[in-house]
Amino acid sequence: MNKTTKQKLKKIMSSFELFSKNFIKIVNPQNEVVPFKLNKAQQELTEMINNDRFLIVSKSRKAGVSTKMIARAVYECVTKPNQLVLIVSYESDSAKNLFELIKFMNNHLPREKYPSLFPATKRDNRDELILENGSKIVSTVAGHKDIGRGMSPTWVHLSEFSFYGNQEKQLLSIEQSLVDNGRISIESTSNGLGNYYYRLWQRSKRGQSKYKPYFIPFYHELYRDLKKNELNEAESWHKQFFGERLSKKDLDEDEQALLDNGCNLRFLMWRRFKLQDMQLEEFYQEYPSNDMESFISSGNNVFDQNKILQRTNHLMPPINKNELSELPDSLQRYLGKELLIYHTYDRKMKYYAGIDVATASSGTGDYSTITILDEEGIEACSFASNKLPVYKFGLVANDLLRHYGQAFTAIERNNVGIVLIEKLRDDYNYLNLYKEKLFDQKGKRKKQLGFTTTKSSKPILIEKFKENFELGYILLNDKETLEQMQIYQIQDGKMGNKGNGHDDKVISAALSVLARLENKWYI
Incomplete structure (x- = not known):
């Protein structure tokens, strides 16, 4: 040798x-x-x-x-x-x-x-x-x-x-x-x-x-050799059935999104070939293009799974923090992590927010979340943290809401939600808050700040959110919100996330829709 x-x-x-x-x-x-x-x-x-x-x-x-x-x-x-x-x-x-x-x-x-x-x-x-x-x-x-x-x-x-x-x-x-x-x-x-x-x-x-x-994903280079025979068979089928090979001009919206994400035309022909004998939901489970498709659920889901996946496939990433210069210094530390900005503040717009407040601050419990929509229903930003006590979260909420033109805000008042409401109103003089209408025992109408979640009010809140999302009246941009919606179910008459998952962003997004539908302005 x-x-x-x-x-x-x-x-x-x-x-x-x-x-x-x-x-x-x-x-x-x-x-x-x-x-x-x-x-x-x-x-x-x-x-x-x-x-x-x-x-x-x-x-x-x-x-x-x-x-x-x-x-x-x-x-x-x-x-x-x-x-x-x-x-x-x-x-x-x-x-x-x-x-x-x-x-x-x-x-x-x-x-x-x-x-x-x-x-x-x-x-x-x-x-x-x-x-x-x-x-x-x-x-x-x-x-x-x-x-x-x-x-x-x-x-x-x-x-x-x-x-x-x-x-x-x-x-x-x-x-x-x-x-x-x-x-x-x-x-x-x-x-x-x-x-x-x-x-x-x-x-x-x-x-x-x-x-x-x-x-x-199913179109990864890893599969190109493993599925060589199947890809050839699918291409031959496509030429025979459609008279020609698939071209870019023939793509539907979902196929175009897949192409933009790296799928090639041969795999798209293979996808069409497979969909002859299986439902789209079955294809998602067997051959996902993203991880959310792979975890597609069935049964007691509240939200339409296909609507969620279609929105997921067309998401754009949040704005890079280096491109955001007008955000208050107090919020800069959260950018790209807890705080995701999808659209910057537009002075010509009104904004609507929903807030779900959590008691945990150890980094292991529920999250305190904020969802902000503009007047057209487009999600402008999302915030989530399980490390902030309510008094610190209150500062974040005040600064973020004021940054977006003092957004009209619906806060879940259950548990420590009332603490946040009082802090925003009394400590920060934030007045543009949702008020729910109630009757006292004498039949007189009264109002109180925030939204009280009860066994009867929660389904109504979620149903309004579901309708607005599935009919296209709102446009969600936050992927984690969509992920939580994917596993949001009704079980034994109760609404929540399967498998001990969090649903905090579902609630804050639903509350932002409630605020937008109320369309009040107290300032």
Whole structure:
């Protein structure tokens, strides 16, 4: 072996991407044994694994993420001694298939040609592969027992995690069993809303978890090789049925939005092909273009799921904080985090706000939220924080409402809502507040500041909000508000979010609609 060859091999063995290309073999969709060359998505995942110990991947069906992770497991165990990689599946057939893939990759390593580079296989049984260098790969099923008990894994990969039973307990068990600097990767298609995987994904997406999120849409480059035959079939069908290949001029509104987000015409033809035999909602669940589609719910939903998803697919990002110069200094610290601005203040406009106040200030409880609409019904800004006590939140509310022309504001007065109302009125002399009409026991009409949420008033409030949203009288811009609306349900006669999710922005948005419909002005 000459020096140049040694140098090349050293470089290959130090790079997972080069190692896969040169030494890992897989069976492609055409049933051919070929080198495992990482595509763009797999390269991105590799980069994230290198940089982040905790990774969560949401994806469409059959994305090939597990293949990439197994190749990485083989690489880790071949190039490093005393590694313990745990591959966890949600059912025995899946675990068996994954372990067969592990053995296939291991058996196709060029040990005879490079015996010094590849440790020999010491043991290869039903669910365990042990190499002579002390490294081990174990494939197991997520059952009721704690995963990883009695082990000290260096890396754990959880496949289809959303289908596990007792997800939170299983994940906690794994985290506690990890060696120092060990890592965990989670990949899964979605399985509804009422589970821990959904809540973990939502927290990760908002930067409230140690897990870094990565979503793979149905049109991702990852699928271009995996679906090559299907894409060809769909294109042939389209030419036969429509007389030509799909072009940009033929796209409907949803297809144009997908094209703008990175989907190409071949995948759009494939989408049309699939929609012949399945409902749009079914397509969303199997082949989502964004994470909200993957978590689409059914059953007792209050809001039209398709309307929410259509709006989500056409959202524009909030204004960059570097482009906002007129905002008060007291609000600058919240920009881009708690405070999202979608439209700057227009002196020719009137504005309407809704506020939901929370008691928690520890960073773990409910949120205090503000939603502001302009007179045309377009959402101008959104604020949410679970770290501010009411007296600090009152300062934020006063400054933000005054910035938007002293917006006419409806505040939920339940619990600490009355504290905020009194602070705005008495401490800050803020007078442009919604007043609900009541009758006393003598039959006299009276008014009180704020909106009282009761078992009878809440459905009316939400129904007005639903009507305005679904008929297009308002235009929401805040993605988190739409996400909360997606899981807002009626259960046992009560309204709220499924799976212990927050609904604070739903309430503040509904109150902003109430303020706009009232259209009063007290200043």
